Amino acid sequence: MESVTAFLAQSATQYEFDSLPPHVIRVAQSCILDWLGVTIAAADESVVVAVRDTLSGGGDCTLVGSDRAATPLAAARINGTAGHVLDYDDVHAEFGGHPTVPILPAILALAESDGSSGRELITAFVAGLETESRINAIVAPSHYAMGFHTTASVGVFGAAAAAARLMSLDPDQTAHALGLASISASGLKSGFGTWGKSLQVGHAAHEGALAATLAGKGAVGPADGIECDQGFARTHSTEQDFAAAMQPVGKPWHTKDVLFKYHASCYGTHSSIESLLRLREHAGAAEVSGIDLAISPRHVGMCTQVDVSTPLQAKFSLAFTSALAWARGSAAREDFAPAVVSDGALQTLAGKVTTTAEDNRDFHLTDVRVHLADGTTLREEVDMSLAVPEGQLDAQWDKLAAKFHSLVDPICGIERAGQIVDTVAKLADLDNVAKLTALTRPNFGG
Known part of the structure; x- marks a missing residue:
């Protein structure tokens, strides 16, 4: 068998900005804008403050949403943690x-430190996303079913590949970067609903950046670390499909299939939220006797928490998010404030939600049935697996810009937030990424 690690490393070096399709570039810009928004908004969250206080200092890299700075590797960990705290x-x-x-x-910190351009950042980002998607294809679905948190456990390879591409490492160096990432691949679903979920993502960003940095300095890792007998794939999954990863660059483009969140909770709750919002438009917030959700087995253990008492737990509760959608018509960031989570009426309504796992049900298609107090039953299913078509990417950008402003205006001000949006929209023309990161520091008294 041809070395999968070597193949992926060679592929990662082949991504060039001028060869990226316009719609892939547009989605990449959307990803960057959306991540900046949720990261800035999370700057004062307890876990972010704790990590920042522990690790900041000793460098000049921006800690997004903060007036503090850190070394590139520390910034990768801190910003990686912050970007996932809201689960948005x-x-x-x-x-x-x-x-x-x-x-x-990982690459934002390295790009700021090295004075990389916007084109270089976009190219590296796409290389990372395409690589991590191919590696997940090897181990899915058993990897996730075993309890691993793919965002962290596979995301570390995306970080390493992206950092290697940003640093212009050659195929051999990139293979060593991926090999070094393989020995750091970790992340467990047991951390869901706790600080652990975001901390392990910060760890992945840090370890990926570190792997590429060390490989660039001559470090040697297991060059077949993904596929060897005691390597990542065979120790982190029960079945492997190595051929799924060994596809030519751009066949297909995984970047184009990124989905964006407009509710501040686990994506596994979004199909039921959307269904309930649609039903609510017809019935209003009528009194209900029960809400039944037919869910995928993948939901179980991920977002089936009950008797929630904290905002993080609430984000992973189909029962509580269903109650929010029906009673408040919203599941935005403010709907997960402690006072809302503890609201007695919402808790009572959440207690009326039942979930039943169906073996063949798609994770992104929850069957929702609302039983009204008058005996009427309403039913809806909304498929949340479909990416926006190419012709609607501008409309998606506008929707994400509105989300960004809702999160960032209160922190940085509407003018600064607008500058960030405009800069990301023209990122391909930016000569130095540091000009973007500078804008993400809030206005602390001017």
Whole structure:
């Protein structure tokens, strides 16, 4: 068998900005804007403050949403943690997790430190996302089913490949970077609903950046670390499909299939939220006797938490998010404030939600049935696996810009937020990424 690690390393070196399709570039810009928004908004979250206080200092790299700075590797870890705290960052159906958050913090810090251009940042980002998607295709679905958090455990490879491409490492160096990443691949679903979920993503960003940095200095890792007998794939999954990863660059483009969140909770809750919002338009917030959700087995253990008492737990509760959607008509960031989570009426309504796992049900298509107090039953299913078609990417950008402003205006001000949006929109023309990162520091008294 041809070395999978070597093949992926060779592929990662082949990404060139001028060869990227316009729609792939547009989605990459959307990913960058969305990640910046959720990261800035999370700057004052407890876990972010704790990590920042522990690791900042000793460098000049921007800590997004903060007036503090750190070394490139520390910035990758801190910003990687911050970008996932709100669980409001993008997702990818085939990747099976959040594709941007392990990659962008790693290369943003390195790009700022090295004075890289916007084109170089975009190219590296796409190289990372394409690589992590191909590696997940090897181990899915058993990897996730075993309890691994794909965003972190596979995302570390995306971070390493992206950092290697940004640093213009050759194929052999990139293979060693991927090999070094393989020995750091970790992340468990047991951390969901706790600080652990975001901390392990920060770890992935840090380890990916470190792997590429060391490989660039001559470090040697297992050059077949993905496929060897005691390597990543065989120790982290029960079945492997190595051929799925060994596809030519751009066949297909995984980047184009990124999905964006407009509810501040686990993406596994979004199909039921959207269904309930649609039903609510017809019935209003009528009194209900029960809400039944037919879910995928993949939901179980991920977002089936009940009796939630904290905002993080609430984000991973189909019952609570269903109650939010029906009672408040929203599942935005402010809907997960502690006072809302503890609201007695919402908790009572959440107690009326039942979930039943169906073996063949798609993860992104929850069957929702609302039983009204008058005996009427309403039913809806909304498929959340479909990416926006190429012809609607501008409309998607506008929707993401509105989300960005809602998160960032209160922190940086509407003028500064607008500058960030405009800069990301013209990122291909930016000569130095440091001009973008400088804008992400909030206005602390001017």
